[in-house]
Amino acid sequence: MTVAQLQGTAPRGVHVGSGVWDLLKRLLRRPEGLIGSVILTVFIVLSLAPQLFVGPLQTAVTATAGRLEPPSGAHYFGTDELGRDMLNLTVHGARISLVIGLLATLITVAIGVVVGIVAGFVGGWLDAVLMRITDFFLVIPTFVLALILTPIIRELVGSAATEVFGIRMTLIVIVVVIGITSWSSTARIIRSQTLSLRERAFVDRARVIGAGSGHIMRRHILPNVINLIVANAVLTFAGAVLTETTLSFVGLGDPFQPSWGQLLEAARSSGAPGLGAWWYFVPPGAGIVLVVLAFTLVGSALDDLLNPKRRGRR
């Protein structure tokens, strides 16, 4: 659940026009936008080329240090139960968590936007059916559904060693499952915006000169909900990172590509909290909190800027 939903916004009357740079300037002028952007920039730079900062990802084979060593001059963040450097793992985990989050967000938003625009624009029985399905996903505990879907889909696609965008198939399944289970709130927001756009004069004009429904949805509705999509996507990203973390934590991650959630799972199952090894879970944990916080801050700042209903109400 994103902050925008928590605050129950029902946006309408968004218009395009302000340039990207102008928007960025206004975003950075807000304290929460600035803080969020700075945190995100740091993590994005780290995850673009983790090997430049900490060398290649350490494995059980290449680990050099002792087991569960507390932080020291040699290992600023200490080591894990296999003797791997926690700084190395955390920086590489940033890349894995962010890439999974990004891909999952793209799928979530794509499904949500298509369902939202079609339901809102076409209306009638199609709208009724699509909204029933949306409500279903909105209400049910989608996480438990994801718990069942992930192993089933993994068994169906098999344990192929193929990689997509440098991400192993096991994690791609997680990406798809997050996408399938989290698009409902995006669909609702986009639908309500589409409903009000549908009544606008420019839609009638397009129809009068003979434009088909598909054309109107693509060329007239979609550009007018872009602002909304951007703000929603940033908030969705925060949710996707959290969901991935939680799924990995209950054992659905991939030990060969440890995301932050996978590291936390390893910390728990190796008994780090009981051994007092705080350095095992604090670095990946802090990473998750900072990234989710940053996306939430930027997302709600964007929502304030791009969503006229919320403008000026502070």
Place this chain on the structure above:
Amino acid sequence: MRGGYLTRRLASAFITIALITIVNFVLFRAMPGSPERVILRGTPNVTQAQLQAARVRWGLDKPVFPDQFVAYLGSTVRGDLGYSFIARGRTVTDVLAQRIWPTVILFGLGELVAILLGLALGAYTGWRRGGPIDHVGNSVSLILYSTPYFLLGMAFLLIFATTLRWFPTFGMLTAGMQYPDPWARFLDFIAHLALPLATVSLGLVGQYAIVMRSSIVETLSEDYVTTARAMGLREGRILGRHALPNALLPTVSLIAINLGYVVAGAITVEVVFNWPGLGTLAVEALTARDYPVLQGVFLLLGVSVVLANLAADLIYGALDPRVRT
């Protein structure tokens, strides 16, 4: 809109529950390997005769639709969810029944504490918005909202159980303990409950405070609050009699909608503290690929969340006539 509010709400809840059942049926069909092999999993040297017998026994020789689907619906309605793979010979219903109460206690109390604390914090910060407590409260809420529950739980475990030794580290009761009287047993239970309960409550407080704060801020711009101000009412009375009741309504329905998301957090908290509830059961079943139990958990939690939402909708409708149109 056609139909009364009550009818619409009931119909919508019914459809959602029906969809949950259908999804469950389809998932079992979608599983790799034929169902009879899944059922006979673990049995050595399966013969063709055994496979055929299993097929007949479980009705798998009949068409998937409508025969198998109708049979599935019938048994689900009767509470027959099949047999667990790991706990051989035990029904899923039996396994679920054993694990439901720890979750109800932990989760119910956690929700209660979080709702009371969160709504109070949100109402106060929204009322005094811009003040120092608002800034601190807002930041705390946002950070709590961004923190996965289990991370909070692991930190609590390390600080209060491992380091300070104030609380036990796992389970619901000390294993192998002989209690002199029920009271000692109860105290042991409370000691085990404290940390997971604190984790669930704190994990939820942030979200509820954010919802309540924005709801209060919204009501403050309403005309009736301005009118109350103009009438010269005391601040406390405006908040208590005018702003709060109106702000509470949307918050209640958001909290209900939020329940589905909260389940994920509750599952991980149970795992961290080895709390013997439905969450740990789900993860055990996941590790052992015990799909009947997993589906049972999904069905049980799904239906509970839908019913909770229905209850919230009905209460909302009773309190606020505007939504009944």
